[in-house]
Amino acid sequence: MASNTEENYLKALFQITIESGSKIEAGTNEIAAHLGVKPATVNDMLKKLKAKKLIQYEKYGKSSLTKSGKKIAIEVVRKHRLWETFLFQKLAFSWDEVHVVAEQLEHIQSKKLIDKLDAFLDYPAFDPHGDTIPNAKGELAITVKKTLLEEKIGHQCKMIGVKDNSAAFLQYVNKLGLSINQTIKVISRQPFDDLIEIEVNKKINSISPKFAENIIIECKECMIK
Amino acid sequence: MASNTEENYLKALFQITIESGSKIEAGTNEIAAHLGVKPATVNDMLKKLKAKKLIQYEKYGKSSLTKSGKKIAIEVVRKHRLWETFLFQKLAFSWDEVHVVAEQLEHIQSKKLIDKLDAFLDYPAFDPHGDTIPNAKGELAITVKKTLLEEKIGHQCKMIGVKDNSAAFLQYVNKLGLSINQTIKVISRQPFDDLIEIEVNKKINSISPKFAENIIIECKECMIK
DNA sequence: TAATTTTGTTAGACAAATCTAACATATATA
């Protein structure tokens, strides 16, 4: 069984690599900065985690999770986010207070506890920060933030913000039926003038690339494990 | 701030001494047996806790809690019993499963969490084992188990069991209106024949010392802190 | 390519909590 500290290293590695969606390995200094410890300390732990076959690591190289390391990391993330949801929904903690307490609660060892908590909260999909919660099987939908311009044709996504805050732009946003949390589907792209067809609330509209570039969306990237 | 381990030693000392209602100090071996560690380990910790002014202790002597040590111990007991109540009432854990998980949860450091949990559970007075839960001020009603013969005149207590299991005795118990959880008040004691007058459900009856000796009761001993 | 900077490693130290084995003191018993 992994110690609290080991769990924290595995979680850090998971968040830096897999969940970031942007890289597959992490450097020693990077992990140290993420955890607020010294690189020397991380180095010792990397050797230990390698010996336990929880990470892949070679001297002077970068680190990544093995299958069993990833499993533990996802369990910790699941516990963290379920506890955050509990604190927020049931105990009326505010959005910004839940994290520090969940940092402690995530290390409580009891499979039964966490599965019962999951049921008590009615199997939530998102924590109070909007991050996805892994299910009991350890499956986790990874979402990535980007602009609507970058979304692929045929994909669905969720609007989570705007880049431009001018009145003109926001009025246009409104007119198209767009708002925070609104689901958007990209239908097509015209080769001739680059206009993008989107579907919002079953209505189809065309928007310019310039407009699309100012809509921040979140889309499901992949399913982990 | 006390470490998890220090908290466990303080809690053990509290339970052995103050909460037991029977003694005011604990020996090194006794503490070791209670915690499942070796006396040598306890000895080291006693020195440390003394240095932190959390206990009173002299070489080759017995140990007891100081005011600040007691405060911490009661907070840990409060957390333990509130978490047990949460697991039992909200997550449908069974009576005998709650303890081991609460042993972990009792060390979570967040005053806000425990006070909100208390409110969420509607300020319970007892945990699933029937033990009293200290309130937010650190006050705790201590109950002591003894026989009805030992109860003082004028005091109220609660029947929690019997010593004799013969049919004759149990029928007599029934006839007097006694049962588990029944409140009993000791009215008087006759100097002439030692008979004891008790009040049960507003009816007064006389019982013999032999009878009283076979009724196990729980009574509020005092209010701690 | 050579020098500099960034990144990673090693060695040695420390604190916390535990152990075992040997020793010391206190209490009980013959």
Next chain:
DNA sequence: TATATATGTTAGATTTGTCTAACAAAATTA
């Protein structure tokens, strides 16, 4: 009271997780 038993202490070792300071390798830049 002398011995035996129970209780408590000490010294030295171990594990875990951390540090600092010195060193080594890799990457970047002039």
